[in-house]
Amino acid sequence: MDMARVWPIVCQYGIGSILLALGIWCGITSGYFDLTTRRDRNLLWILVGGFLFLLALVSVFTFWLPYIPKEAGA
Amino acid sequence: METSAFMGTRLDLIVVFAYFAAIVGFGSYFARYTRTTKDFFYGGQRFAWWLIAFSCIATTVGSYSFQKYSEQGFAYGISSSQTYLNDWYWMSILLLVWLPIIYYQRLGSIPEYFERRFGPVSRAFATAIILLYLIAYIGINVYTIGVVLKSLLGWPVFTGAAVTTVLVTLYVMIGGQTSVIMTDLAQGVILLVAGLAVFFAGVVHLGGFGDFWALLPQGHRFAFSEFNAPDKFSFIGVFVQDGLSNSGAFILMNQGIVMRFLAIRSVHDARKMSVCWLLVLAPLAAVATSGAGWLGRALVANGELEMGATDAFVHTAWFLCAPGVFGFVLAALTAALMSTADTLINAVSAIFVNDIWQRHVRPDAADAHYLKVARIVSLAAGALGLALVPIYYYQYESIYYAHAVVTGSIPVPMVIAILFGILWKRYTPAAAVATLAGGLFLVGLSFFPPLDKWLIGPFAFGMGSGSYGFMRALYGFVVCGVLGVVVSLVTKPRPLSELTGLVTGTQLEAMRLYKGGEINRTPGKKARVRVQADATLPNPETVVVPEAALGVMAARPGDILYVSDPRWWFGGLRSVHVRAGQPGDGAVLRMHPDALTDAHLRDGQTAVVEKII
Structure with missing residues (x-):
């Protein structure tokens, strides 16, 4: 595995997950982000889902699609 | 070519x-929608x-x-x-x-x-x-x-x-x-x-x-x-x-x-x-x-x-x-x-x-x-x-x-x-x-x-x-x-009492300050009402909302409401924020004429009203 292609994912999504968790934690501990309400629960799923969607997207374009087809173009 | x-x-x-x-x-x-600095900088919010x-x-x-x-x-x-x-x-x-x-x-x-x-x-x-x-x-x-x-x-x-x-x-x-x-x-x-x-x-x-x-x-x-x-x-x-x-x-x-x-x-x-x-x-x-x-x-x-x-x-x-x-x-x-x-x-x-x-x-x-x-x-x-x-x-x-x-x-x-x-x-x-x-x-x-x-x-x-x-x-x-x-x-921080609404942990207090009272987060729905100009209202900010509409919105007197034209494609261009006064008996939402003008709404037209906070 070419780690020069893996480190970017680890770095971006590692630091990204810290920033994301920090905001959610601040919201919950302040009482402003109230997970007992449906509206705020939906927002939580969107925040986490968006993060995972983007992570999946870059993973597909790192580990799979660059090698299809195997014969590279010009 | x-x-x-x-x-x-x-x-x-x-x-x-x-x-x-x-x-x-x-x-x-x-430009017709720009009359004040609030309009010029914030589009009237x-x-x-x-x-x-x-x-x-x-x-x-x-x-x-x-x-x-x-x-x-x-x-x-x-x-x-x-x-x-x-x-x-x-x-x-x-x-x-x-x-x-x-x-x-x-x-x-x-x-x-x-x-x-x-x-x-x-x-x-x-x-x-x-x-x-x-x-x-x-x-x-x-x-x-x-x-x-x-x-x-x-x-x-x-x-x-x-x-x-x-x-x-x-x-x-x-x-x-x-x-x-x-x-x-x-x-x-x-x-x-x-x-x-x-x-x-x-x-x-x-x-x-x-x-x-x-x-x-x-x-x-x-x-x-x-x-x-x-x-x-x-x-x-x-x-x-x-x-x-x-x-x-x-x-x-x-x-x-x-x-x-x-x-x-x-x-x-x-x-x-x-x-x-x-x-x-x-x-x-x-x-x-x-x-x-x-x-x-x-x-x-x-x-x-x-x-x-x-x-x-x-x-x-x-x-x-x-x-x-x-x-x-x-x-x-x-x-x-x-x-x-x-x-x-x-x-x-x-x-x-x-x-x-x-x-x-x-x-x-x-x-x-x-x-x-x-x-x-x-x-x-x-x-x-x-x-x-x-x-x-x-x-x-x-x-x-x-x-x-x-x-x-x-x-x-x-x-x-x-x-x-x-x-x-x-x-x-x-x-x-x-x-x-x-x-x-x-x-x-x-x-x-x-x-x-x-x-x-x-x-x-x-x-x-x-x-x-x-x-x-x-x-x-x-x-x-x-x-x-x-x-x-190595330096002294400001006391927390001076940081209300400015730092995490105080967001709810910021909402109370914004509203000027206890916030209402009860889920509600939008209501459709007919708006009517009423020059006898004490100020342009306060409206009289039918009691039934307040019930639909789960709103109370003092809550901040948003009144807008029902046609979605205006995107809020014809709208205004107001405050709910005491509930009204009739079926119309009574607004001060200045508020109607600010909202670009016509007297007697239907509007959508929703609770903001």
Whole structure:
């Protein structure tokens, strides 16, 4: 595995997950982000889902699609 | 193909100039909605989420975007799209901490936050840094369109830049934020449609996605560049300069974006806007702005075109488009310019009026006076941006690098100061001054050789001086962060009672202050009612709502309500915020005539009313 292609994912999504968790934690501990309400629960799923969607997207374009087809173009 | 001295046909030129005229006319039309400085800067705080989402994407996609991302897409492949895909992880801090602070504190400008949180000295530094950042950003945009018009029309760079600056400044002066939002809505749609159309036309031309993909070199198919190569497009360079510094600046300190948030009718709509903007429209913008570069590379590999990276967008679009359609694509380029520059010009005007003129020169003048000053400053902001064009022209080898140098340096102290300010109660006023002044000084030092090698070199991950424009951001984050922490630990913080609504942990209190009473978060629905003018009401802010409608909304007397025209496509243009008075007996919602006028609603018409807080 070419780690020069893996480190970017680890770095971006590692630091990204810290920033994301920090905001959610601040919201919950302040009482402003109230997970007992449906509206705020939906927002939580969107925040986490968006993060995972983007992570999946870059993973597909790192580990799979660059090698299809195997014969590279010009 | 019929050609003239310029690259397209006369028909293309007609389309471009017709577009210019249409946008200026469209923007000027909305001047009728601008009567006060609140309208001029914040559009009356009335707009729907979808309208602001499109206008935000138009602002995010600058004139440089099509040029630089196509250039990078041609040279390095699909990793050129990262700029539009690395903002999401800022979302939770924006939506759950920063947005409630700026919205419920009714902040007129970012420097105003600095004064409330840290005191007047910080505000002065923040004002200077933000103005520097915004004017430098206007200059980049104006310079880029000059470069584009030179390659298309043969005009000197300064002439093209001057013509477009005059047009943009004209409609911003006349219509303010409402014109900016409405023209950006149109321009956001146009630039996405044009960019995506070029991409999909090219894919079809090449025989489908499989054939297009096969023609790309394998190194062009990765989501990211290699971690620390090449110098001027490494992953780590783009990540720290764009993902951290530029995205952080966009979300935390870009006055233009903050003003968009303040133009939305509610915090809930701001949440929906952010999701639509960053999760739906931004990925589309990534393809729209980079796609021509990827296609250009495939077309070169297929032997159909010969060109270099810098010509990727224009040559690919010209190759794929019929006469007239090419003009439409060029119009999208100009749309990208105008939609970013107008926001920045309006933002400079807001900061100058709120943080300099109103505060230091004429504190107690009438609103009409400030509105007049705002319009004059809009003109001056455009002129200052234009004055920077020769600097960019002679100093930097590429637009991408010039953009990186600006966004990877000036905003860093501000991003750290705001981030620490909203997340860390212990962060002190002295530390904020140290972060802003000391940080700016130390970042400034890194521009001078050989200091750049000594200061940025250790943060460059083994890359050479070509990476310094990007890696300066990492150096800046480290020195500003260290300054902030160290000075905080040796100086005295403000008591928590003085930080209400300005720091995390106090968002609910900020909501109470905004409302002036206990907040009502009980879920409710929208109600449809007929509105009626009632001059006997004590003030324009209070309305009498039918009891049944209050029940539908789960609202109580004293709650803040939003009354709007039921036709969704107005996007909130005809609406107003009011406060629920005592319940009424009848079936109509009674409003003061001034409130009806402010909302642009007719006496007797049906309206939708919803509870905000």
